[in-house]
Amino acid sequence: QSALTQPASVSGSPGQSITISCTGTSSDVGAYKYVSWYQQHPGKAPKLMIYEVSDRPSGVSDRFSGSKSDNTASLTISGLQTEDEADYYCSSYTRSSTFVFGSGTKVTVL
Amino acid sequence: EVQLVESGGGLVQPGGSLRLSCVASGFIFNNDWMSWVRQAPGKGLEWVANIKQDGNEKDYVDSVKGRFTISRDNAKNSLHVQMNSLRAEDTAVYYCVRILYGAFESWGQGTLVTVSS
Numbered sequence: 161q162s163a164l165t166q167p168a169s170v171s172g173s174p175g176q177s178i179t180i181s182c183t184g185t186s187s188d189v190g191a192y193k194y195v196s197w198y199q200q201h202p203g204k205a206p207k208l209m210i211y212e213v214s215d216r217p218s219g220v221s222d223r224f225s226g227s228k229s230d231n232t233a234s235l236t237i238s239g240l241q242t243e244d245e246a247d248y249y250c251s252s253y254t255r256s257s258t259f260v261f262g263s264g265t266k267v268t269v270l
Numbered sequence: 271e272v273q274l275v276e277s278g279g280g281l282v283q284p285g286g287s288l289r290l291s292c293v294a295s296g297f298i299f300n301n302d303w304m305s306w307v308r309q310a311p312g313k314g315l316e317w318v319a320n321i322k323q324d325g326n327e328k329d330y331v332d333s334v335k336g337r338f339t340i341s342r343d344n345a346k347n348s349l350h351v352q353m354n355s356l357r358a359e360d361t362a363v364y365y366c367v368r369i370l371y372g373a374f375e376s377w378g379q380g381t382l383v384t385v386s387s
Contacts, residue, residue: 161332194372205365205380211373249315253372257329259317
């Protein structure tokens with residue numbers, strides 16, 4: 161049950177696009193479509209941004225998109241805005257019928 | 271509107287016990303898997319446990335197996351976790367979470383558990 165691997169930090173200027181990677185194994189990310197992404201602002205509960213690899217919940221901006229290739233999932237934020245500055249976590253269901261989160265990525269808007 | 275309200279957190283000594291509760295509203299509680307997720311101070315998210323709609327299937331992260339027990343009362347729209355033999359490393363904010371489409375769809379505000387002498 162090791163955490164999925166994410167970069168510790170990613171930064172970009174307003175209007176730019178950034179991509180956060182989430183690397184797992186064939187027992188989690190590579191095994192199912194149940195990869196999801198969460199945004200967390202300081203002192204707040206996490207918010208679901210992407211589910212089933214690339215689907216957006218109602219109300220989430222279409223500037224957020226997700227994809228997956230083999231054992232690595234990615235979250236792309238297009239048209240970066242100041243309010244996107246937050247921590248982002250990926251998560252995956254696993255072959256052991258458990259869930260695992262990523263290590264987390266701090267997004268900074270320059 | 272989905273609402274999840276946790277309670278029961280607090281300060282407990284190492285080796286002690288605590289029971290967290292969560293009351294759900296705004297959705298059909300017995301239709302969905304539920305989960306507890308925790309976050310240690312300044313750290314990342316950690317999935318703790320899941321429970322199936324009827325309560326007959328439960329899964330746990332290895333670090334809490336044998337110490338934590340997740341349960342639910344569908345008649346009262348409530349989720350619980352009984353935490354025994356608590357350790358300093360269990361100190362965290364504990365979130366009650368609804369699972370939908372294999373994702374943690376709705377989150378409570380969290381309740382802080384501090385294990386310290």
